[in-house]
Amino acid sequence: MICVPLLALCMQISNAAEAPPQGNLLIAGGAVRPDNTIIWERLVQLAGGKGARIAVMPSAAGNPERSGTNLVNTLNKFGATAFAVPVAVKLKNSDYQRAAEDETLARSIREAGGVYFAGGDQGLITKALVRPDGSRTAVLQAIWDVYNKGGVIGGSSAGAAIMSSTMYYEARTVLGTLAAGVNDGRELAPGLGFVGTDVFVDQHLLARGRFARMLPAMLKKNYKLGLGIDENTAMVINAKREVEIIGYQGALLLDLTKATTNGDIKEFNLTNARISYLDRGDRYNLATGQYMPSADKVDGKLDPAKPFLNEQVYTADILAHNMVLVMMEKLINNTSNEAIGIATAPPGEAREDLGFEFKLSRDASSVGYESATTDAYTILNVRMDVRPLKITRPWYR
Template identity: 70%
Template sequence: MKRWLGWLVAGLIWCTQGAAAETPPQGSLVIIGGALRADNAVVWQRIVELSGGAGARIAVLPTAAGNPERSGGNIASYLNRYGAAAFVVPLAPSLKQRDYRIDAEDAQLAQSIREAGGVYFAGGDQTKITRALVRPDGSRTAVLQAIWDLYQRGGVIAGTSAGAAIMSSTMYDETRSVMDTLSSGVNDGKELAPGLGFIGKDVFVDQHLLARGRFARMLPAMLKKGYKLGLGIDENTALVVQGQRNVEVLGYQGALLLDLQQATVDGATPQFNLSNARISYYDRGDRFELPSGRYIPSADKIDGKVDPLHPANRQPVYSSDILGHNAVLILMERLIDNVQTQAIGIATAAPGEPHPELGFEFKFTRVAESEGYESATSEAYTVLKLRLDVRPLQISQPWYR
């Protein structure tokens, strides 16, 4: 109960202070979906470039990491390999020889961050970041204020995995499986907690998206907190967010945009359900704008718009495990260039999960506003504005003696 009240107080204070009274930040965000490889040069180089180029000072915060020394040192070495002058900020609850509460208020540490060109948040446990950087009353510590000052004047804030989760004003805290989240729901102070809100109050952010089927768990969180837009970034991939919410996709794969602006829920159905949402997949190299959705294709897709009158495929599209690795992307790509206009994906509970009798049907529909763009150099698509409907299913379970 105390923990829940603490999160509630923090959320109320964050809604009434800080960003509400500040001008829009002039800086950039590099939101990485986790598992960023050392050889993903395009992402590392962009962080260095946005931070000021060769020799840029970048503060590495291993705050979320279980082994901060190792994590911080590795990240700093990667950044330096790509031209930065990175340094590690020794601020983490897992650093047993230090008190993170004292470090978070240290004026010298705060000033070193304020004078840097960028900040990089390591992965791990996102609640360690908010615990370390936010005071019990919900106000900003000296270090967090320095990070905001850097962002306000034009610096870059980058983060991977846990460092991506904190980018929105709400983040997942005590996570369960995606299926358990759908069947059991989400609650403030338990599954959901306040993030740091660098991207603003109107966009929800999640990570490890395609690799772990997490697009589905974004939906109940967005409905619970009233988000109309959600960005889900895949592993070894980054979204660069600049200026008036201009977004560019970098790295290995891509990201999903969930749009609930026209979505409805059937309140008479007790289980999770959703109608008339829109789901889009933006591939690497693509650019788009929030919230208008204006799309600029990557160079290999400029002349690759799919002709809906001459689709390449005719086979029905179906997935028996829509929460599986890359399953939602594969289904969307097969549907956008197909004579079929609908595709079905099914989600069911794994052995031992709660509510084995409950499943969900995800129906994807190509509508008038849907568009697809095919790459000229690889078997890759950008898929825009498919309709998404989700309904509960009753699953018959076999019984064994």
Template identity: 60%
Template sequence: MLQVAVRVVVHALLALALLASPSLAAAQAAQPKGSLVIIGGALRGDNAPVWERMVQLAGGKGARIAVFASASANPAKTGQLLVNRFNQYGARAFFVPVAVTLSGTDYQAAADDAALADAVRSAGGAYFAGGDQGRITRALRREDGSNTRMLDALWDMYRRGGVIAGSSAGAAIMSSTMFGHPKPVLATLKLGLDDGKEIAPGLGFIGEDVFIDQHLLVRGRFARMVPAMLKKGYKLGLGIDENTAMVVGPNREVEVIGYRGALLVDLSKAVPQDGPLNVSNVRLSYLDNGDRFNLVTHAFTPSADKLDNKIDPAKPYFREPLFSADILGNTTVVDLMARLIDSDQSEAIGLSLDSPNGVQPDLGFEFKLTRTGDSVGYVSLLTEQYSVYNMRLDIRPIVVPRPLYQYRAADAAR
């Protein structure tokens, strides 16, 4: 009886606190009950863990999933292929004809069609295909920037408990800011980004506090996240690789599933300087398949096959200097992080240099990774894949003299 009375009192006090704090009560009421599945692009049809998770979150076998091919150059063909794929995994998917490039339709009228919006609102989930993310926002927002009925329906479904998923362009729209048509990564580091053209408003399903990027490791895009986040004031960014997904639950827990992993970029203690990208004390973490990160508590949880195999700094596996001449290469940054966390070295250096025909060819960048007291690593007992949390990253511009001169042994002997 005493325990029951205590619980009643506690609940009453919590209720009074919420009444006294309307903003907190409103925030809790507005928190979506649904989930996000954010895929880095190039999702293969045989990646069953990702497809099955989307169907399961939408309600399981027979779940109705609205397919948006709004980003595609050929929405009808792309949409039908995706409908068939979802149905192979047990869903009852349907194509939503809201796309700028869909011939024979008025996309603006379709986006404000009440019956079509109701069909999406009552579905268990929605999926956005890859392509050009600007086509998605153009199709779902009116010219004055306001929401169409279709976008409101998507938000209603998500708040009620449905899942919103997207690959590539469909991942980019998940944050409130997305890349539009940016320059190549290295040129972005040199020249920065134009707001409104190279970065543009997204749909913001993940909230205002997290930046999202995709095709991350394959294309070395982790580096371009930093200037974009600095420009728009983000402290946290998540970049997801191809054929891999981040599942974000209503409790703001992020779980990585699929072929590779995700990079968490933390700028909460970063110190930027003016000019070409020059920033110190970025924190970089790599979440591998099965790892989790909570966006509220900032707690990391390694996958079950890594949990009992934490890296012991006193027993390093790698014992040579760590260096890469192409830090933006496919998975290079993650490979360097993995070797550093299990090394007798305290830092690793990566470079990014441009072609003689590139923009400002004599300007390159040094990426210094440092293992700190907060850095933690785990290795899988089954796959030997690493998870690496809280590694320091400093990026600074460097001058590369042109032309490059041939090495001569006589010069080294002087």
């Protein structure tokens, strides 16, 4: 094992419990396909198995009735007894504030084995479930009761964003976020905090290059650890803080424990951050830092003295789909110890003159594992440094 504003939204949401929650979290990165058997079956299993009651929360959806119905049908197909909870800002002919305090609804949730949050706009979830003073509505407290007693809380996309105590709210583009920074009550707002106060969660990670936008948010709110989950993929976090990756791809783990910034440089910069890629089937303990490889990687630890590649690793668009993972995979099994990725703003951004260099470095603490059955890697503890670049646009523009 390897150790490696809306005034109400700006208020800190209380997530204190008398004892640590005994349940599980299933956090999906968005775009979970209805045929992704492993994710849906695991959700049902964690809720109690075949016939388990699962409350579907369509609060984030643009069309809550349709979203709730579709999710209920999907979960029932995999053996659940699911039901939609009609608490949503955009639900027609409904008073979401009154519904969120309905004790009958709260009781039906409390008697369930799991709760699942649909995707959409995470701000609509907190608006529907959190009182103006920042306290929990009856429905939100019932959801916490499910988690505290051992049930599962799941969510995809927006339903993943609300898992940490801070979430992105009105976010700019990734480049815009790096260029302009983040502020409470605008780009950032309180989440529901199921994962605790020490881990930042983001979604659509590899598909949208969002690993980069996690960095300013983590620095702003003093998070040392961040987990970014990719699309059609989920991470299960149990009461022992063990993370297991399931689904299509994987998750990025960002560690800023030893990272520093240079205050003399106005633009965003970062030195000695650590980035790891956890592949499907891998496990990682957030409390101890212990990594457990998937079964197909147990004997696949790479020998740094026998690299397979001998090439320069460079990209002019590190924020492109999956690109940071492609770079990490090439770097971990290469004679070269460095990889360079550039990020520049598209036309129309406020700071077209500002770009960023991401330097990935393999050192003695970096470790790679290769699957024996598929073309897949786990990459642990790669160093990442970020510095701003002055971008000169063509003279003929």
